[in-house]
Amino acid sequence: MRRISRVAAIGLVAPLIGIVPAFAQTFNSGSTGADGAFSPTSGLTTLAVPASGVFNFTTINVPANVTVKLTRNATNTPVTMLATGNVTIAGIIDMRGGDGGASKTFGTVVGSNGGAGGPGGFDGGSGAPAVVSTTGGTGLGPGGGVGSTGPSGGGGGAGYVVAGSAGKGAGAGIGGGTYGTASVLPLVGGSGGGGAGASAPNTGAGGGGGGGALVIASSGAITFTGQILAQGGAGGGITGSGVAAGGGGSGGSVRLIATSIGGTNGTINIAGGAGGALTTGVEGGSGSAGRLRVEAFTNTLTVSLGTGTVGVLSTAAPTSVALTNAPSLRITAVGGVAAPAAPAGSFTVADVVLPPTTTNPVTVSLAATNIPVGTTVTVTVKGFYDAASATVSTPLTGTVAASTASANVTIPTNEPSVIGAFANFLLTQ
Numbered sequence: 001m002r003r004i005s006r007v008a009a010i011g012l013v014a015p016l017i018g019i020v021p022a023f024a025q026t027f028n029s030g031s032t033g034a035d036g037a038f039s040p041t042s043g044l045t046t047l048a049v050p051a052s053g054v055f056n057f058t059t060i061n062v063p064a065n066v067t068v069k070l071t072r073n074a075t076n077t078p079v080t081m082l083a084t085g086n087v088t089i090a091g092i093i094d095m096r097g098g099d100g101g102a103s104k105t106f107g108t109v110v111g112s113n114g115g116a117g118g119p120g121g122f123d124g125g126s127g128a129p130a131v132v133s134t135t136g137g138t139g140l141g142p143g144g145g146v147g148s149t150g151p152s153g154g155g156g157g158a159g160y161v162v163a164g165s166a167g168k169g170a171g172a173g174i175g176g177g178t179y180g181t182a183s184v185l186p187l188v189g190g191s192g193g194g195g196a197g198a199s200a201p202n203t204g205a206g207g208g209g210g211g212g213a214l215v216i217a218s219s220g221a222i223t224f225t226g227q228i229l230a231q232g233g234a235g236g237g238i239t240g241s242g243v244a245a246g247g248g249g250s251g252g253s254v255r256l257i258a259t260s261i262g263g264t265n266g267t268i269n270i271a272g273g274a275g276g277a278l279t280t281g282v283e284g285g286s287g288s289a290g291r292l293r294v295e296a297f298t299n300t301l302t303v304s305l306g307t308g309t310v311g312v313l314s315t316a317a318p319t320s321v322a323l324t325n326a327p328s329l330r331i332t333a334v335g336g337v338a339a340p341a342a343p344a345g346s347f348t349v350a351d352v353v354l355p356p357t358t359t360n361p362v363t364v365s366l367a368a369t370n371i372p373v374g375t376t377v378t379v380t381v382k383g384f385y386d387a388a389s390a391t392v393s394t395p396l397t398g399t400v401a402a403s404t405a406s407a408n409v410t411i412p413t414n415e416p417s418v419i420g421a422f423a424n425f426l427l428t429q
Helices: none
Strands: 010-017 043-048 054-057 060-062 066-071 079-083 087-089 092-094 213-224 227-229 253-269 291-306 313-316 328-334 362-369 378-383 388-392 403-409 417-422
Parallel strands (some): 213 253
Antiparallel strands (some): 362 403
16 A cells, blocks of 8 residues: 655644652553663664554654654554663654545556555545445544535545544535544544545545554653654545545554653644645545653653644653453354454454355344443454444343444445444543
């Protein structure tokens, strides 16, 4: 998949001034130090995210002349970088969402042209190949933008802190909804923008991918003067008539935790991606900004944020890197076919293959841990080319430690689909 990156303009300078205590306090990141010191020397360094999503470093030092490009693991987990000692970031950590592919006139794009999400972020929806469908695909993720239904309207932007912007024009896709918490617990990346519709024989533009999700936690000090790039990708643009533009992906999440955090002139870009440009078609909606959380006993950090990021920052004293007794929710089977323990949730790699005799509705089996019994689960089905549908499950039954539920859904029979599940509930601290 082609990934074209963009850097949003810097719009807001936010001083992050914390409370300086009168006595010494310390924070333990929990790093084992097993991965040693991370200290790239020059140029571009590609760092593959391990299957667990967690690095256990002793120290982290990214010099000013170094760009660290984080690449997704098979299950696209968020990234956690732990350090027993100090962390210094003067260079660049790059986990941007990819831009959606441009539309194509008189041709069909084989495969998705939605932008890939950064590590922990979600992919943009594919533009409609009108020989199959005139409707663009919905972006992945909890705030995925909705695809437009034809060539006269753009794809919707992805939501996160706020709802994504709707595309413009007749049949435009609506923006994705809000999700997540100011504490950035649990850690979730940006969602994908909606793909654009088209008329035959054209292909609409793809939606932008969501920005990635990153935690950096140090038992010592974090000194930050560099850049973390986690903005959403832009929606794909328009190359001719009979096509529309894609929606932008939403910005990602960044959380910094240490005993002390300081530095000036740094940039943490979690802006949403712009909708595809208006030329001879219709403009896509823009994506929401992501979230930034800074936790330290002594906090003197001053950092610039991307455009449109008012209200995305929160500060506090250090807490745990991850939730204690974190809730989990997984799909265990679809139509009686067992799902893998670590599904990829991808249109290109099948987690579950149903037999050709399968008929709708199809039962989706769910299992949960640390979610209140009686909670209902929303199960979504997103076809490769079409908008998502949602079904509410039966209430979870069992115990808080182990509960189950099910939902009957309709799955498209002429295209691959991604099935997702989410639940909303109050978590007692």
